[in-house]
């Protein structure tokens with residue numbers, strides 16, 4: 001693999017208060033060096049005799065590779081973040097920023113505060129879109145190795161000294177102000193639009209139970225907290241639940257293999273929520289059975305462990321039921 005150098009995205013001569021000299025030095029000596037080192041390291045890694053290399057050395061090399069790769073990606077984005085007037089945001093990105101930060105002013109204050117906090121140190125401030133959450137977020141990375149998995153940065157501000165000291169000396173504040181005056185929002189918006197076309201990581205799909213409604217553990221927790229009249233049924237298999245020290249507070253255990261024995265104890269006027277260990281099968285099957293019998297039943301996705309993962313309240317397991 002040989003990484004290709006990306007041409008400068010912004011036109012340095014058009015920038016306001018940031019000179020071509022600064023951009024050229026940055027592009028050549030920092031971005032270029034990172035790309036060159038990345039290519040040299042990649043060649044070394046590809047030729048590496050793993051049998052003759054200590055795992056420790058290999059790990060260090062891979063760590064360097066991550067740093068360098070991130071450095072090239074972030075520098076490319078940095079240069080692509082400049083070249084506009086920084087003030088007027090096109091409608092789509094403005095709406096998205098207002099949606100996720102309350103207002104453009106609030107976003108700007110947060111972004112500048114993060115940059116100011118990095119002055120005197122080094123790192124990156126990023127505006128990123130997270131497909132999973134469908135929202136924008138400001139991020140701060142104190143070196144090249146810290147990136148948000150699944151986040152797609154659409155704007156980057158380089159707060160390493162090399163990005164400004166030639167011209168701004170230690171005056172990071174002036175540099176930040178100059179950067180803000182040069183943001184190319186039209187380009188940021190196109191990246192935002194591209195990012196929103198990236199599919200989020202796929203959620204678990206259970207084709208087998210696609211017609212059976214489900215609820216999340218957060219929803220069940222909120223229903224219980226609100227005192228909603230739900231019948232919460234722990235249908236973990238007996239061989240599993242009998243060994244388990246705990247169960248969801250507010251649930252009753254019922255043997256999933258003997259639904260016919262306990263179905264008559266349920267009320268048809270109140271919703272039923274079933275769950276099993278992880279939420280894959282038993283809870284879903286039981287909910288399907290109950291629905292077929294006319295109950296307003298659904299299964300809790302993620303099951304017992306999802307509940308534990310949100311730190312939902314538990315009690316000691318009670319197997320007092322004869323059902």
Ligand SMILES: [Fe+2]
Nearest residue numbers: 030158160163
């Ligand atoms: Fe840099």
